[in-house]
Amino acid sequence: MTEVRHYTDRLFAFRCTRPRSLRFRSGEFVMIGLPGENGRPLLRAYSIASPAWDDELEFYSIKVPDGPLTSRLQHIRPGDAIILRPKPVGTLVHDALLPGRRLWLFATGTGFAPFASLLRDPETWEKYEEVVVTHTCREVAELTYGREIVESLREDPLIGEMVGDRLRYYPTTTREASAKMGRITTLIESGEIFRDLGLPPLDPAVDRAMVCGSLAFNLDIKALLEKAGLREGANSEPREFVVEKAFVGDGV
Numbered sequence: 329m330t331e332v333r334h335y336t337d338r339l340f341a342f343r344c345t346r347p348r349s350l351r352f353r354s355g356e357f358v359m360i361g362l363p364g365e366n367g368r369p370l371l372r373a374y375s376i377a378s379p380a381w382d383d384e385l386e387f388y389s390i391k392v393p394d395g396p397l398t399s400r401l402q403h404i405r406p407g408d409a410i411i412l413r414p415k416p417v418g419t420l421v422h423d424a425l426l427p428g429r430r431l432w433l434f435a436t437g438t439g440f441a442p443f444a445s446l447l448r449d450p451e452t453w454e455k456y457e458e459v460v461v462t463h464t465c466r467e468v469a470e471l472t473y474g475r476e477i478v479e480s481l482r483e484d485p486l487i488g489e490m491v492g493d494r495l496r497y498y499p500t501t502t503r504e505a506s507a508k509m510g511r512i513t514t515l516i517e518s519g520e521i522f523r524d525l526g527l528p529p530l531d532p533a534v535d536r537a538m539v540c541g542s543l544a545f546n547l548d549i550k551a552l553l554e555k556a557g558l559r560e561g562a563n564s565e566p567r568e569f570v571v572e573k574a575f576v577g578d579g580v
């Protein structure tokens with residue numbers, strides 16, 4: 329562990345050294361964890377939040393008060409070790425999308441993590457003319473990590489010039505007052521997001537999308553994307569959008 333930052337009593341991010349052998353594509357996830365009480369590793373899926381070129385690995389994490397892993401992981405400090413299974417996988421990768429002009433990244437909560445990786449990857453800026461990233465959380469403070477990543481992009485020596493004015497950031501909250509309130513699904517359905525950004529409605533000829541949030545969120549966004557004519561893709565069959573769960577649980 330090289331750095332730990334706490335954002336709220338439910339959210340923190342940490343950085344650690346990257347095993348030399350670990351290769352991954354920006355947007356993928358790995359299994360990480362701590363030694364379990366029975367001697368076996370206690371592992372959970374985590375999106376790598378840092379880009380594929382970074383010497384270190386970054387993760388953005390929830391703290392579930394009685395969660396088997398995060399009730400302990402939230403106490404890690406620089407110098408501590410974590411377990412990492414170096415087998416990255418996932419569908420939120422460029423290879424799973426057909427070429428397009430505009431990339432939409434739709435996140436709720438810690439679902440921002442894979443996009444923190446993709447936004448910092450030059451490939452994203454080579455492949456797309458424009459990138460729109462939406463992040464919806466219950467409260468304003470829960471947007472901080474994502475906002476800091478977005479703000480850091482413009483000052484990034486590698487990415488800054490490529491990004492220019494091609495990034496649109498659209499944060500919203502649902503339970504605390506902020507400049508833009510509402511579920512992103514509602515804002516899409518009403519057309520408000522397109523009016524706010526001055527963009528035309530979703531078009532399968534132009535738009536590509538990646539989605540990362542709870543199962544309920546993913547299903548609702550998927551229905552909206554399909555209604556607009558976009559089709560779900562996969563590594564083996566690239567299409568117009570891809571989806572990944574930010575966590576398992578709480579059903580639909």
Ligand SMILES: Cc1cc2nc3c(=O)[nH]c(=O)nc-3n(C[C@H](O)[C@H](O)[C@H](O)COP(=O)(O)OP(=O)(O)OC[C@H]3O[C@@H](n4cnc5c(N)ncnc54)[C@H](O)[C@@H]3O)c2cc1C
Pocket residue numbers: 357372373374375376388389390392394395396397398399437438441442572573574575576577578
């Ligand atoms: C593909 C994939 C990628 C993931 N990437 C991340 C990531 O980058 N960051 C991260 O914090 N978690 C991520 N998760 C969730 C993670 O695997 C664990 O569930 C989480 O770390 C909590 O572990 P736990 O053992 O403390 O509690 P668990 O027993 O795993 O979870 C307890 C309950 O907490 C809730 N919960 C779990 N994770 C979250 C979350 N991220 N946001 C909101 N509620 C949650 C659910 O209701 C769940 O039933 C990912 C899950 C999947 C499937």
Ligand SMILES: NC(=O)c1ccc[n+]([C@@H]2O[C@H](COP(=O)([O-])OP(=O)(O)OC[C@H]3O[C@@H](n4cnc5c(N)ncnc54)[C@H](OP(=O)(O)O)[C@@H]3O)[C@@H](O)[C@H]2O)c1
Pocket residue numbers: 338436437438464465466467501502503511512513541542544545546548578
């Ligand atoms: N965030 C907290 O302060 C808090 C506190 C205690 C416990 N928890 C628990 O932690 C778990 C996860 O909380 P979370 O806030 O990280 O994730 P979440 O419940 O998935 O909510 C994250 C954001 O996504 C929105 N959202 C949820 N489902 C949606 C859908 N189907 N379509 C569109 N938008 C959707 C939420 O809006 P809505 O607000 O409209 O749902 C919220 O703004 C839950 O089990 C929760 O009970 C959270």
